[in-house]
Amino acid sequence: MQFETLPGFREFYPDACARRNHVFGRWRQVARAFNFLEYDAPVLEPLELYIEKSGEEIVGQLFNFEDRGGRAVALRPEMTPSLARLIGAKANSLKRPVKWFNIGEHYRYERPQKGRLRAFYQFNVDIFGEPGPSADAELIALLCQTLQSFGLNSEDFKVRLSDRDLWLLMLAAEGLDASGSAAVLGIIDKLERTERGTIIEKLAVILGDAAEKFLGRIEAAIAIRTFSELRSYIECLPLEGDLASQAQARISDWQQLLRHLEAAGAGDFVQIDLGIVRGLAYYTGFVFEAFEASGEGRALAGGGRYDALIKKLGGPDMPAVGFAMGDVTLMDLLDSRGRMPAYVQRPDFIVIIGGEAERDAALGDAAQLRSVGYQVEYPLKSQGFGKQFKAANQSGARLALIYGEDELSRGLVKVRDLASGHELEIGRDQLLQRAPSLLEGGFENETE
RNA sequence: GUGGUAGUAGCUCAGUUGGUUAGAGCACUGGUUUGUGGUACCAGGGGUCGCGGGUUCGAGUCCCGUUUACCACCCCA
DSSP: OOOOOOTTOOOOOHHHHHHHHHHHHHHHHHHHHTTOEEOOOOSEEEHHHHHHHHOGGGGGGSOEEEOTTSOEEEEOSOSHHHHHHHHHHHGGGSOSSEEEEEEEEEEOOSOOBTTBOSEEEEEEEEEESOOSHHHHHHHHHHHHHHHHHTTOOTTTEEEEEEEHHHHHHHHHHTTOOHHHHHHHHHHHHTGGGSOHHHHHHHHHHHHGGGHHHHHHHHHHHHTOOSHHHHHHHHHTSOOOHHHHHHHHHHHHHHHHHHHHHHHTTOTTTEEEOTTOOOSOTTOOSEEEEEEETTOOSSOSEEEEEOTTHHHHTTSOOOOEEEEEEEHHHHHHHHHHTTOSOOOOOOOSEEEEEOSHHHHHHHHHHHHHHHHTTOOEEOOSSOOOHHHHHHHHHHHTOSEEEEEOHHHHHTTEEEEEETTTOOEEEEEGGGHHHHHHHHHTTTTGGGOO
């Protein structure tokens, strides 16, 4: 019986594992640089957790089953509900702001295609307890720095920045109520990939004859790229009373956010683009998505503010903002930009053993080097010198340690720099002490 | 869930109008070789030609189904 990997799942042979760990390493490094703390949560959760957040429809997209105890469970398709539970349970004792991150595998039962698999890794970064735009700025800056840490620059990616609060004000100014606004946001979300005629038909259901003119005003808003355009657009909205003061406050939030981003060095990457609203209704304020600079392909990362979600999932009132970055789209981009380093995993030392008589001495020295952290390889079976030297060269090791009858009889080991071919004999008892300088390549001058 | 394209060795591929026992390069293993260089020489292992059915004297090749992958749609937390 020949077994195959399940659709949409990947195997990580050592090369692929090294690539994956490179990505994880950068994610973790940047998150720590911003002083986010790493947490983790179960991979398997009650199905109800996801239904509560996303509705019954989500079940069709999950790996779910009943466990032996009759519980309906699902592999996690995202981290946010678990995180909301963790936060909710300890909200009152956590020092704010709470800045946490996670790197973990997630599972979605969807048709695999470019940039999307059924099992994938996500970098989740969230801030809780800070309602102001400085938290949004912190996260977006972290997002930009993460992508930069892979060697990507403003030619490679952009972060498109939008604001659902602002949309709600704009739609209120159009006279729409909450449900009408939600429906229109759903349409805006799909604007780029829908034909104009279809859009107008859909809008007409909500707005009747005014649909086409209304679409024109939406398009004008989406075309906004600068803060001054945005400010005058907001100031011209026909709003009164409370709504008008909300609009004023929003202008000042935008101003703060953009100033912080500029100051944090993320200014070159951020693009005002109200065309982003993000599919899910739980986002409440600023939302953003990172894309390859041409706008092609799937989003590299996406996130935004979700101030109401913790409470909805049973926690206290707790403002929140977060984003997630997937490994699949990211690695595709890094590959296409030649930014995925070809990691060669190679030992520091490779031991060459003349014969069985010399093996014990060689293994003893190898064990010492290993115990202090050097990467040391030796042949598990007896082989001729010729084969061993060939293997040593192919291994990519820095240095070969040669244990022959002659050397051992004099208490020595021969060290060979496999790159240069230089050789040197040293006392076995000096090996540990001299290992650092030998690896530094500082022994050409000592060559005999 | 819908559609398009594809599937021959671990990898990249060849395989004639349907005709003997399905090939090459790379990789792998062993040897030449118990003292030295990546690309030397020799040998070897490895395939139910994705899977199932059909047509045929005969199928890697033609037909049908199915599965997987890639790509697009739906969806995208």
